[in-house]
Amino acid sequence: MNLRKRIGQELAHQYYKTIEREHPLRQLFWECTLRCNVHCRHCGSDCKRVAGVPDMPGQDFLRVLDSVERRCNPHKVFVIITGGEPLVRDDLEEVCSEIYRRGFPWGLVTNGLYFTPERFESLRKAGMRSVALSLDGLEANHNWLRGHKDSFRMTSQAIDLLAKSDILFDCVTCVNRRNYSELPAIRDFLIAKGVKYWRIYTIFPMGRAKDDPDMRLSDQEFRGVFEFIRQTRREGHIHANYGCEGYLGPYEADVRDHFFHCQAGITTGSVMADGAIAACASIRSDYNQGNIYEDDFMDVWEHRYQPHRTFQWRRTGECRDCRHWRYCRGNGMHLRDNEGNNILCHMKRLGMKD
Amino acid sequence: MNKIYRKLLAGCLATLGFAACTTEEPDLYGPMPVEYGPTPEYSEPKEVKQQSRSASTGTIDGQAEAPQEDVQTTDEPA
Numbered sequence: 001m002n003l004r005k006r007i008g009q010e011l012a013h014q015y016y017k018t019i020e021r022e023h024p025l026r027q028l029f030w031e032c033t034l035r036c037n038v039h040c041r042h043c044g045s046d047c048k049r050v051a052g053v054p055d056m057p058g059q060d061f062l063r064v065l066d067s068v069e070r071r072c073n074p075h076k077v078f079v080i081i082t083g084g085e086p087l088v089r090d091d092l093e094e095v096c097s098e099i100y101r102r103g104f105p106w107g108l109v110t111n112g113l114y115f116t117p118e119r120f121e122s123l124r125k126a127g128m129r130s131v132a133l134s135l136d137g138l139e140a141n142h143n144w145l146r147g148h149k150d151s152f153r154m155t156s157q158a159i160d161l162l163a164k165s166d167i168l169f170d171c172v173t174c175v176n177r178r179n180y181s182e183l184p185a186i187r188d189f190l191i192a193k194g195v196k197y198w199r200i201y202t203i204f205p206m207g208r209a210k211d212d213p214d215m216r217l218s219d220q221e222f223r224g225v226f227e228f229i230r231q232t233r234r235e236g237h238i239h240a241n242y243g244c245e246g247y248l249g250p251y252e253a254d255v256r257d258h259f260f261h262c263q264a265g266i267t268t269g270s271v272m273a274d275g276a277i278a279a280c281a282s283i284r285s286d287y288n289q290g291n292i293y294e295d296d297f298m299d300v301w302e303h304r305y306q307p308h309r310t311f312q313w314r315r316t317g318e319c320r321d322c323r324h325w326r327y328c329r330g331n332g333m334h335l336r337d338n339e340g341n342n343i344l345c346h347m348k349r350l351g352m353k354d
Numbered sequence: 355m356n357k358i359y360r361k362l363l364a365g366c367l368a369t370l371g372f373a374a375c376t377t378e379e380p381d382l383y384g385p386m387p388v389e390y391g392p393t394p395e396y397s398e399p400k401e402v403k404q405q406s407r408s409a410s411t412g413t414i415d416g417q418a419e420a421p422q423e424d425v426q427t428t429d430e431p432a
């Protein structure tokens with residue numbers, strides 16, 4: 001790491017500490033449903049088309065926003081609608097219009113399958129400001145991963161609609177062994193479509209994906225992903241970013257806009273489908289801090305979340321004596337299991353930990 | 355004080371050619387979409403009142419556990 005980056009890393013570390021002291025709520029995820037219209041190989045094996053947890057009534061989430069509005073400027077809190085697949089909800093526009101009327105900008109995370117021109121128009125009218133759209137390969141690989149023959153066609157149509165609009169959007173690609181070699185072709189496809197932002201994340205080896213040879217990247221491929229992103233950013237035709245997880249040592253600030261910082265519980269809160277008050281919606285271990293049916297969201301935000309805002313407890317196992325601790329602090333919270341152990345070290349996979 | 359220090363650090367980061375993160379970025383609210391009319395301007399909160407919370411419409415009791423995902427995504431906002 002050169003001197004400029006070293007200084008930048010330290011400044012960013014101090015900068016993040018100022019944010020941790022204030023923990024301003026800036027992103028609020030709403031897991032509005034657990035239902036989904038596809039069956040992705042990299043998603044939960046129990047993410048069924050009709051899940052056991054009913055959709056949260058819109059009014060229940062709007063009461064959370066009432067709590068937020070009393071203590072925050074709603075224009076500064078970005079509501080992110082996620083799932084499951086949010087577009088399976090018929091009342092989405094109705095609820096989201098109310099979100100917007102309360103002063104909150106909102107965005108959508110979608111697989112694109114139900115993103116028709118009509119639906120896009122009604123979402124826009126409901127105040128939608130951004131979209132994160134999944135694209136996991138060119139046609140064969142995308143449809144294979146998503147388990148749906150029309151998925152690529154619909155995602156492609158959604159990209160065209162979004163590229164012509166004023167909505168901020170990015171495409172999100174989960175890299176696995178099958179689509180790894182296709183990355184340059186996906187990049188060219190996105191550039192040709194006029195996509196400006198591309199977010200890439202790596203498959204997380206757990207559960208079914210762990211034993212699936214089509215899924216798991218080799219160490220060499222894992223490193224190759226960062227080389228690819230670095231190169232793509234240098235070329236400058238599309239703004240590629242690695243997802244927010246993982247301290248990446250020499251790749252820091254080369255493959256992402258910012259130096260690593262897990263925002264879970266610091267600027268990011270979530271309301272899960274069962275009412276749980278969580279930090280980041282990607283966290284699946286039980287670090288819930290309350291439940292909207294028992295607690296006031298902002299009381300929880302202001303007075304709990306200690307596991308997310310303190311770090312020493314994470315200094316266990318291989319993190320204990322790690323020389324990267326200062327800037328990594330035990331990786332992202334979604335990589336902690338229920339016992340508090342870190343289950344993936346990016347530096348280790350890059351062969352750069354020691 | 356914390357805010358001033360943060361701005362200073364963000365300034366130093368920018369001088370070195372690095373982006374600071376998102377807390378100070380402009381909001382994305384933008385103009386109101388069609389037909390809903392203007393939204394009231396935000397004013398700083400006065401006294402924080404406790405709101406009583408009614409029971410939910412049955413999404414908590416007796417429901418199955420939320421599905422666990424095999425693979426974690428980083429679905430931060432666009």
Ligand code: SF4
Nearest residue numbers: 318319322328330345
């Ligand atoms: S061992 Fe822990 S602190 Fe060190 S780089 Fe890996 S995850 Fe980060």
Ligand code: SF4
Nearest residue numbers: 244262263280332334
């Ligand atoms: S928990 Fe993971 S996905 Fe969420 S903000 Fe932290 S690193 Fe990112």
